[in-house]
Amino acid sequence: MIKINLPDGTSQEHEDHVTSLNIARGISERLANDVIAAEVNGSIVDAARPLTEFVEDSNAIDFRLLTVRDSESLGVLRHSCAHIMARAVMRLFPGTGLAFGPTTGHGFYYDFDVEQKISEDDFPRIEAEMSQIIKEGEPFERFSLPRGEAVELCEEMNQELKVEHLQTGLADHETLSFYRQGEFVDLCRGPHIPRAGKIKAFKLLSIAGSYWKGDKDSKPLQRLYGTAWFSKQDLASYLEQIEEAKRRDHRVLGKKLGLFQIDPSVGQGLCLWLPKGATVRVILEDFIKKELLDRGYDPVYSPHIGRVELYETSGHFPYYRDSQFAPIFGHDAGRIIDYCIRKLEEGGLSSEKEEALLQAAEIMGYERGDYQKATTAEEKISALRKWEKQQERYLLKPMNCPHHAMMYKSEPRSYRDLPVRLAEFGTVYRHEQTGELNGMLRVRGLTQDDAHLFCTPEQVEEEFRQTLQLVQYVLKSVGLDDYRIQLSGRDPNSDKYVGSVETWNQAEASLQKVLEDSGLRFEICEGEAAFYGPKADFMVRDAIGREWQLGTVQLDYTLPERFELEYTGADNKQHRPVMIHRAPFGSLERFVGMLIEHFAGAFPLWLAPEQIRVLPVTDKVADYAQDVLRQLKAKGFRASADMRSAKVNAKIRDAQLELIPYMLVVGPKEAEEGAVSVRDRIESKDLGMIPLAEAIEKFETEVREKTIRQQFKSTFQALEETTEESENEY
């Protein structure tokens, strides 16, 4: 007999051969029909598997049925759909090799090794074949084989990649599971849905290139993406969500609304903030500047470049060399010597080339000095380094912290001075990979709303707590109130981190304690930390439910060490401060880009680049229109007047399309009474004629309270909590 514990706290006993399906059928035929899989002792398994396989030491097992109403079931459904897609592709493209086919956030993909190029034109026939397979409704059957037989089976099926994976990634697995569905057999961990007929709606989405095991030197594959749902409505609202996201694309809106521009002749990933976009940014900057001053921060400025030695001290230069713009060398030969050093370190420089490079450097003014006496590579490197140190080398600032550390160091500090909070909208430059650049969301020159807090170890928790409050406040002000925090710690198995294990543990514990006290939603991600300390990132959900990583708070016990920062304690001894890096918005580029998508370009009144537009009905009231405009501007509103000799309908249409929050229509009636007719863009209707003073008061209130009036509700609510990315082992 098997004892099972149900989620409601009750227990049941069943025969040894019982399956989840049997249990469901015992309750009702309808439930049995709805069952997709089961959760047994915390892992999801096939509904048809005998539960006896999961019994350990004759203990009871924790058991839960998963039906179409449980979010976990979607992952199972999609993985099964990936198999069905693979089956269809193998029918249409005989000889297809199978790689991996996992689920993703809202769908699945499968990587195929196939000669012919699959294109979107092939989607209809693949989908038709899939529909046919689903209609046949064959079950997914699981079976296990010992290693040797598993390899044989994959060889028989000509699945070379599966064979390779069995011998590498799965080398330590004694038995391996397979799933059969009709003629289709695939090495797979599972679980799967009971029958293909459970898939009520699916769609192929895109095709892209990929590589075997993600290694670009490995075999190129074709990756087919798709999505699958339990109902046609769910699929429809998911597709609608994708369309909605396209409508909100900040690159399109940014161009249409004249917010920003990225021009190839300026440079890849270099953003030009046009007046309207810059206005939004200035308002946000002013807003946060005021908050910082109120909260005890001191404003500072630092230049856009600094000596390479500064970043060697901080450790950033060697660590991130490849994603920085190349150094600026003060000496013509600097670049050649730098190249020599790097090649000598790698050991990949022939003596002929080395000599040729040095001769070229000499033409440019380099003198060999110690190098002549050097015999080993180490000695040569050290001689070249010595020369290099005597020259000027600058780096475009890749981060602000070293500058702020130097400011801290500029005077002796007492524990009474701490915490010291230095804030700067610091522009930094990073040579991001070409393929990563994306509108304003990923650029090469960006401005962080950066600050560094220098405090005693005892103050860390309180500073972190206050920083959390600041971030919560600013996010609320722009209408973002749905977010969670991702606490990233170190990966105990990696050596990329600096600093001792003790300080890391101490830092991670401090952050976690404050987060627990705060009551905010957070999760811990091992191995995601920066190399110098743990961090807490804000994952913010926008109007249509997408998550964005924005602000960040990072503890740093390492830079103070590297820069030898100190303060005098109450004991009159020197102590090392702790540094906290924090940026509530992250970068202004990314934040504004995200806001454009969040608001679909229609900013709330307090942020709108143009808040109000005066629309005279005829030229006869031009003077009055100008007078209204003057009064609006005197009150600090960003306003304009449309003085074209067009009909008011046309002016309204243009203002609507330009997403101007309020239009003031003025004609002879309004002019006579000193009034305006207010038109609201969101409601797209006339609010009636009111005195100008009253209208101004209304707008002032809306700005002061930072009212967010636009309420977009996405139809896409379908089981949002599904796990991000579930790795399928094979």
Added chain:
RNA sequence: GCUGCUGUAGCUCAGUGGUAGAGCACUUCCUUGGUAAGGAAGAGGUCAUGGGUUCAAGUCCCAUCAGCAGCUCCA
């Protein structure tokens, strides 16, 4: 950086190896109007850049640059 796709007027896009196109925007003129497009005329092009094939290239081929999607990366 890698793979695939794309690049034609300010914008969105047609264009079959044989004279460069449309709508919107823009300029000028007419029109003076009441809550989402009044009318007419005009101007606007190194078809991304550089090579090649051809009697002839926007169109075919190669390279470069840039954009998009995906992968890898993210202080």
